[in-house]
Amino acid sequence: MKNIAIFASGTGSNAQKIIDHFRNTGLARVTVILSNKAEAGIFKIAEREQIPAVLIDKEQFFRGDTYVKLLQDLDTDLVVLAGFLWKVPANLVQAFPNRIINIHPALLPKFGGKGMYGHFVHEAVLAAGETESGITIHYVNEKYDDGGVILQERCPVTADDTPETLARKVQVLEHRWFPLIVERLLK
Ligand SMILES: Nc1nc2c(c(=O)[nH]1)N[C@@H](CN(C=O)c1ccc(C(=O)N[C@@H](CCC(=O)O)C(=O)O)cc1)CN2
Ligand SMILES: NCC(=O)N[C@@H]1O[C@H](COP(=O)([O-])[O-])[C@@H](O)[C@H]1O
Numbered sequence: 220m221k222n223i224a225i226f227a228s229g230t231g232s233n234a235q236k237i238i239d240h241f242r243n244t245g246l247a248r249v250t251v252i253l254s255n256k257a258e259a260g261i262f263k264i265a266e267r268e269q270i271p272a273v274l275i276d277k278e279q280f281f282r283g284d285t286y287v288k289l290l291q292d293l294d295t296d297l298v299v300l301a302g303f304l305w306k307v308p309a310n311l312v313q314a315f316p317n318r319i320i321n322i323h324p325a326l327l328p329k330f331g332g333k334g335m336y337g338h339f340v341h342e343a344v345l346a347a348g349e350t351e352s353g354i355t356i357h358y359v360n361e362k363y364d365d366g367g368v369i370l371q372e373r374c375p376v377t378a379d380d381t382p383e384t385l386a387r388k389v390q391v392l393e394h395r396w397f398p399l400i401v402e403r404l405l406k
Contacts, residue, residue: 221247221296221405226303231261233301240398287314319359327355331364341382
């Protein structure tokens with residue numbers, strides 16, 4: 220049974236899809252959920268799913284080894300960033316080489332980097348007049364959105380799209396592909 224740790228800062232819909240995907244399969248389980256936002260919906264998911272949840276201490280996250288040790292003590296096989304809005308520090312990246320992945324709601328390398336998260340991404344895609352957008356699932360290194368690409372999937376952008384309608388199209392791709400990629404990487 221493989222062990223997955225999920226970092227999230229928001230609603231947690233991707234985390235829920237991953238939890239659902241592995242439910243009763245014996246393949247993997249989400250052993251811990253970590254978030255930097257006490258009010259995030261991800262904590263409601265953790266409570267409902269009876270998964271231990273951790274509110275991240277900023278000082279320890281960026282300057283200590285608390286979370287490296289926690290993930291190591293849980294025999295974590297894969298760390299999944301699912302809408303996590305802090306930069307993962309070097310010590311954590313180095314402790315889990317090629318075992319931290321992230322989903323980005325655009326086709327990197329465009330529309331990535333600092334400030335590019337959530338609705339800001341879709342607004343930038345529309346402002347740029349792109350005719351397509353999509354998702355990028357990639358390995359995490361010490362920079363934002365710079366690691367090796369694992370998968371990209373595309374969706375059309377139409378003239379009547381708003382950030383909200385585009386976000387929905389992208390979310391359909393996220394929910395379909397993220398659990399499958401997690402499974403593929405754990406085999
Ligand atoms: N070391 C890495 N850490 C993280 C990565 C990564 O690729 N390497 N990906 C991000 C997720 N992400 C895009 O996919 C992303 C998230 C947040 C930001 C950002 O600009 N954040 C703000 C803070 C926002 C807040 O605190 O509410 C900032 O850094 O000023 C950019 C990209 C997860 N971590
Ligand atoms: N740059 C990082 C970023 O923007 N990540 C995005 O946060 C959302 C989280 O949704 P969720 O909380 O419903 O899973 C997802 O759309 C994900 O691609």
